[in-house]
Amino acid sequence: MVDVRKVYQEHQALLEGHFLLSSGNHSKYYLQSARVLENPKVAEQLATALASEIRQSNINIDLVCSPALGGLLIGYELARALGVRFIFAERKDGKMEIRRGFSISKGENVLICEDIITTGGSALEVADEVEKLGGNVVGFSALANRGFCSRVGSDIAPKESCKLPKDKPLFALDDFIFEIYSPEKCPLCAEGDKPIKPGSRGN
Numbered sequence: 001m002v003d004v005r006k007v008y009q010e011h012q013a014l015l016e017g018h019f020l021l022s023s024g025n026h027s028k029y030y031l032q033s034a035r036v037l038e039n040p041k042v043a044e045q046l047a048t049a050l051a052s053e054i055r056q057s058n059i060n061i062d063l064v065c066s067p068a069l070g071g072l073l074i075g076y077e078l079a080r081a082l083g084v085r086f087i088f089a090e091r092k093d094g095k096m097e098i099r100r101g102f103s104i105s106k107g108e109n110v111l112i113c114e115d116i117i118t119t120g121g122s123a124l125e126v127a128d129e130v131e132k133l134g135g136n137v138v139g140f141s142a143l144a145n146r147g148f149c150s151r152v153g154s155d156i157a158p159k160e161s162c163k164l165p166k167d168k169p170l171f172a173l174d175d176f177i178f179e180i181y182s183p184e185k186c187p188l189c190a191e192g193d194k195p196i197k198p199g200s201r202g203n
């Protein structure tokens with residue numbers, strides 16, 4: 001079994017500071033999956049571990065679909081490990097769309113893959129697009145679960161804010177649980193510090 005937390009630490013991908021998340025909330029930590037996945041061998045090891053966990057559930061998967069950009073690298077590696085094809089969805093004018101001539105045959109079984117699942121908002125948008133094209137969403141997957149949703153093999157209960165459907169499995173290698181704060185309640189802001197947007201200023 002791969003220790004995904006250790007892998008993130010070894011690649012300086014578990015950042016500590018004061019971060020503005022895409023949800024608008026603030027956090028002391030940020031997971032920069034791109035730093036882990038820049039090493040193809042590491043990406044392969046993680047995807048192989050995730051694929052073997054998914055296989056244990058005996059669900060049929062015809063293809064993997066990820067939201068760009070965050071889910072692309074791990075989704076592609078996971079599809080390779082599962083021996084299925086890979087497509088992606090991307091945002092156009094704020095709306096998630098499956099473009100580039102990708103198609104899904106009616107009833108094909110689709111696994112959604114993200115790098116990290118927080119509340120699962122983007123993953124759910126991708127699932128809706130897949131279903132509009134006739135695909136059958138069989139589950140969700142990610143390298144790590146931020147603890148808002150419940151993953152297969154962990155006894156953490158889902159929080160109210162989890163957007164993923166309760167009747168579909170979420171597969172992930174570990175839970176990464178840390179607090180997030182609304183800007184008004186952020187203790188770092190209260191100390192006068194300003195949050196930075198991950199991906200800017202060299203992080």
Ligand code: ZN
Pocket residue numbers: 018026027183186187188189190194195
């Ligand atoms: Zn703050």
